Amino acid sequence: MTGGPDLRVRLGALELAHPIINASGTYDVLAVAGHGPSTVPFSCYVPKTVTLEPRTGNPPPRITETPSGIINAIGLENPGIEAFIADLPRLAGLRIPVIISVGGARPADYLAVVRRMEERLAAAGAGRSPAIAGYELNVSCPNVAAGGLSIGADPEALRQLVSAARPLTARLLIAKLTPNVTDIVAPARAAAEAGADAISLVNTFKALVLDPVSLRPFLGNRTGGLCGPAIRPIALRMVAEVAMSVDVPLIGMGGVTSGLEALEMIACGATAVAVGAATLADPRAPARILEQLSAELAARSLAGLDDVRGTALRDS
Amino acid sequence: MSAAPDRPDGCGPTGAVVVPCPVVEVRRFADWSLVWIEAPAVARAARPGQFVMLAVPGAAFALRRPLSLHRVHGDRVALLIERRGEGTRRLAELEAGAEIELSGPLGNGFDIATTCSALLVAGGIGVAPLQFLADELRARRIPVWTFVGLRGKRQLPLLTVLDLPRQTVATEDGERGIHGTVIEALDASPAAAEAVEKGAEVFGCGPLPMLVALRDWASMHHLIGYGSLEAHMACGTGACHGCVVATTRGYLRVCADGPVLPLQVIGERTLAARGTP
Ligand SMILES: Cc1cc2nc3c(=O)[nH]c(=O)nc-3n(C[C@H](O)[C@H](O)[C@H](O)COP(=O)(O)OP(=O)(O)OC[C@H]3O[C@@H](n4cnc5c(N)ncnc54)[C@H](O)[C@@H]3O)c2cc1C
Ligand SMILES: Cc1cc2nc3c(=O)[nH]c(=O)nc-3n(C[C@H](O)[C@H](O)[C@H](O)COP(=O)(O)O)c2cc1C
Ligand code: FES
Numbered sequence: 001m002t003g004g005p006d007l008r009v010r011l012g013a014l015e016l017a018h019p020i021i022n023a024s025g026t027y028d029v030l031a032v033a034g035h036g037p038s039t040v041p042f043s044c045y046v047p048k049t050v051t052l053e054p055r056t057g058n059p060p061p062r063i064t065e066t067p068s069g070i071i072n073a074i075g076l077e078n079p080g081i082e083a084f085i086a087d088l089p090r091l092a093g094l095r096i097p098v099i100i101s102v103g104g105a106r107p108a109d110y111l112a113v114v115r116r117m118e119e120r121l122a123a124a125g126a127g128r129s130p131a132i133a134g135y136e137l138n139v140s141c142p143n144v145a146a147g148g149l150s151i152g153a154d155p156e157a158l159r160q161l162v163s164a165a166r167p168l169t170a171r172l173l174i175a176k177l178t179p180n181v182t183d184i185v186a187p188a189r190a191a192a193e194a195g196a197d198a199i200s201l202v203n204t205f206k207a208l209v210l211d212p213v214s215l216r217p218f219l220g221n222r223t224g225g226l227c228g229p230a231i232r233p234i235a236l237r238m239v240a241e242v243a244m245s246v247d248v249p250l251i252g253m254g255g256v257t258s259g260l261e262a263l264e265m266i267a268c269g270a271t272a273v274a275v276g277a278a279t280l281a282d283p284r285a286p287a288r289i290l291e292q293l294s295a296e297l298a299a300r301s302l303a304g305l306d307d308v309r310g311t312a313l314r315d316s
Numbered sequence: 317m318s319a320a321p322d323r324p325d326g327c328g329p330t331g332a333v334v335v336p337c338p339v340v341e342v343r344r345f346a347d348w349s350l351v352w353i354e355a356p357a358v359a360r361a362a363r364p365g366q367f368v369m370l371a372v373p374g375a376a377f378a379l380r381r382p383l384s385l386h387r388v389h390g391d392r393v394a395l396l397i398e399r400r401g402e403g404t405r406r407l408a409e410l411e412a413g414a415e416i417e418l419s420g421p422l423g424n425g426f427d428i429a430t431t432c433s434a435l436l437v438a439g440g441i442g443v444a445p446l447q448f449l450a451d452e453l454r455a456r457r458i459p460v461w462t463f464v465g466l467r468g469k470r471q472l473p474l475l476t477v478l479d480l481p482r483q484t485v486a487t488e489d490g491e492r493g494i495h496g497t498v499i500e501a502l503d504a505s506p507a508a509a510e511a512v513e514k515g516a517e518v519f520g521c522g523p524l525p526m527l528v529a530l531r532d533w534a535s536m537h538h539l540i541g542y543g544s545l546e547a548h549m550a551c552g553t554g555a556c557h558g559c560v561v562a563t564t565r566g567y568l569r570v571c572a573d574g575p576v577l578p579l580q581v582i583g584e585r586t587l588a589a590r591g592t593p
Contacts, residue, residue, distance in 0.1 A: 025556065026551075026555070026556060027555055028551075028553070028554065028555035028556075048557075056566060056567060057557060057560070057567060059562060059585075060547065060559075060560050060561055060562060060567070061547065061548055062557070062558045062559070062560060063548055063549070063550050063556065063558030063559070064548045065378065065379045065548075068376065068377045069377070070379065070550060072550070072556070072558055074556070074557050074558060077557045077560075077567070228377060229376075229377050257377065277377075279551075280379065280550040280551050280556060281377060281378060281379050281380065281550075282371065282380075282417070283334050283419060283551075283553075284334055
């Protein structure tokens with residue numbers, strides 16, 4: 001990227017080489033990269049949401065294609081925080097920072113995960129580990145009946161969760177919002193006021209697909225979360241609304257598949273841009289998006305992303 | 317290969333190659349296309365039972381379609397594609413000279429390291445990966461019996477592209493070979509009795525109800541059996557946990573823990589899963 005536009009961005013205290021990161025749950029460095037950590041096409045790695053206890057996830061089918069999108073109901077399948085910690089040395093070679101996505105059925109579960117992780121990182125001789133830059137509180141997963149939806153959709157509950165998590169860590173604290181609300185600004189404000197360093201948005205939209213033969217819900221969980229290009233204009237609007245209302249940096253996501261679309265997120269106020277569905281459809285999409293983003297800036301004779309951020313929000 | 321069926325938590329396959337590759341030959345017939353692709357990196361690493369994820373040409377946004385490796389010759393791989401929906405229709409229309417993006421080889425494949433004799437049982441398009449398996453077994457001079465079950469007349473053209481050792485055909489409408497399901501054919505055929513006599517390992521691919529019947533048939537005859545399963549996929553590499561099937565060992569990812577699983581892990585919950593045809 002030498003000689004090209006400056007793609008570095010800052011999420012609070014965290015400096016990233018470029019704005020393209022992976023959306024939680026859609027990329028696994030251990031499974032995908034294969035050729036060593038240097039080939040990871042993201043500036044930061046967000047593993048799949050981890051919960052206090054192991055979760056087996058939802059019954060299948062869990063995923064399928066929809067027009068210009070993907071619907072999924074994985075159900076936060078994950079091995080739990082202890083197994084996650086035991087596995088950290090496998091990520092030790094990673095040259096990019098890691099942001100741990102945290103989920104839970106109750107606020108106390110989120111706090112327990114952050115506390116446990118901080119203990120592990122503070123312990124002397126804790127063993128090899130990648131650089132843990134912070135936490136993304138996934139208060140938005142629409143798939144778990146008893147899960148995050150209520151917190152993300154309830155600004156007061158979100159405020160309390162972020163306030164309680166804030167003193168537990170000096171690392172970056174991010175709230176990832178659900179779009180399944182009438183007003184996206186209220187939870188965003190609550191999270192920012194409670195001390196979140198950044199806000200991620202959006203998670204998936206609650207949706208339904210039927211089996212064409214049986215006319216019954218196709219997914220084992222019946223409903224699922226919609227992502228991909230189908231949701232991009234709505235995600236873009238929500239990023240813009242939140243950018244106009246809070247001062248913390250935003251990680252914008254929802255259907256981004258090209259450099260221009262990433263640039264649009266940034267023009268609507270995003271600092272970083274996460275990519276999910278596009279990577280699932282094409283493992284080379286992230287690298288391509290990054291190249292295209294650089295080319296978009298060069299073609300517009302822009303020196304860096306600060307020149308673009310929020311331009312869509314101005315009156316003139 | 318890190319992904320084994322007894323390691324449901326194992327990481328997915330690594331080293332999957334993602335490349336645009338030239339289509340070198342296409343044979344279109346009835347509902348199918350036999351597509352040969354020049355893909356040296358995939359061909360060299362491929363093992364029978366593995367699959368590739370194929371980008372749908374001309375689609376604005378589409379998940380890749382999982383397709384089994386049907387044959388491997390030198391630097392070329394063949395896919396046998398049955399037209400079902402929009403994606404396979406577009407893939408089946410590929411012409412020689414086109415470029416196609418694919419990732420692979422993916423999945424665990426059939427483990428034939430200790431196989432002394434093999435009974436291959438296919439249902440319809442499930443025969444696709446079994447051809448590659450048969451080729452590999454034949455190259456190792458391992459005795460093979462194959463059974464191909466077809467719905468009926470409409471599926472007969474499939475037989476024209478197959479080259480299977482000691483092949484028995486069964487059709488449900490009685491158009492060709494034994495009249496009945498492929499499992500009924502196993503019960504009726506002296507070739508199957510011979511395979512049982514030799515203690516052959518059973519390798520199956522086809523619709524889930526067929527695999528369940530094959531599980532019961534194999535266990536009745538005290539044979540070890542494996543089946544290749546299907547599921548809707550997104551990443552194809554084990555990352556998204558989207559393609560799980562419910563087994564007696566819990567949820568297993570078809571793309572990374574499979575697609576080949578011991579027939580014994582197919583249980584009531586596997587069949588009960590909604591959306592399964
Ligand atoms: C490991 C594996 C190997 C396969 N090998 C072959 C093969 O060698 N030859 C062959 O013809 N078919 C094979 N299939 C089935 C093939 O993947 C589907 O027929 C195909 O994905 C259907 O896509 P479509 O666009 O035509 O159908 P649509 O119904 O329009 O597809 C919509 C979505 O559902 C998925 N989907 C629909 N049906 C299936 C299915 N049966 N299995 C998995 N995903 C499905 C599609 O991939 C797509 O994401 C294999 C499937 C798996 C899992
Ligand atoms: C298969 C799949 C799994 C996901 N898992 C998670 C998860 O564990 N935690 C989370 O916060 N978001 C999860 N998401 C949501 C994505 O991180 C992202 O917010 C959403 O997909 C929108 O971005 P996209 O359109 O680029 O995919 C998942 C999405 C998909 C498709
Ligand atoms: S498709 Fe199998 S885990 Fe993603």
